[in-house]
Amino acid sequence: MRMIKKRFVLPLFLLVIAALFFNSGWMAWVYPIGYKEEIREQSDSYGIDPFLIASIIRVETNFRPSKESRVGALGIMQLMPDTADWAIEQGKLPAATTERIKHEPDTNIRIGTWYLRNLSDQFGDNTLEVVAAYNAGPGNVKKWLEDGTWDGTLENVKNIPIGETRHYIQRVVYYYNQYTKVYETF
Structure with missing residues (x-):
């Protein structure tokens, strides 16, 4: 018995x-999203998918602010100081010091999301091209597209000549897919 x-x-x-x-x-414990309010606000302001913003932040810093990369990228979205200064000027965004860009997630997310909007406008809203340009720079991506090195698709991401960018795109796509499965809405 x-x-x-x-x-x-x-x-x-x-x-x-x-x-x-x-x-x-x-699954939300496995795939948490930090700074939801800040992401949502900037997503609404610039028309960028909040899950894309969250995925980029996850890959860049795993939502840990105050990071500085070995090449000098700052803050939660890992903005290069020259890119941030350019975005502030072009986007007529509130001025921000490098210290604010590095240590204030809301400032960093605002500038980073504006930059994603700018890249989306340049690349016709092709998300993969935008993600590649965010990592490797728009000049490199335009060159790859123009000379036929890459066709802007996930299937042919292996043709991107920079290994870091290939891996970056794959990781952003992975987290994007996970976030959209785990969270019904943002």
Whole structure:
């Protein structure tokens, strides 16, 4: 009798745990999104998919502010100081010092999202080209597209001559897909 109970209790326990696991939103713990309000606000302002912004931040810094890369990129969206200064001037954005860009996520997200909007305008809203340009610069991506090195598709991302950019696109796409599965809305 005791053995029969164990046979039924363990599977029942595992079934209950599995039901809780799949219905409790646990995946949001695995794929958290920080700074949702700031992302949502800038997404609305510039017409950029909030999941794309979150995916780029996840790949760049995993939502940890105050980062500076070895090449000098700053803050949560890893903006190069020259790019940030250019975006502030072109976008008529509120002036920001490099310290603010590095340490204030809302400032960094505003400038980074404006820059994504600018790249989207340049690349006809082709998200993969925008992501590639965010990483490698718009000049490189335009050159690859014009000379036929890359056709702007995920299937041919292997043709991008910069390994870091190939990997970057794949990671952003991965997190974008995860976020859109885990979160019904932003």
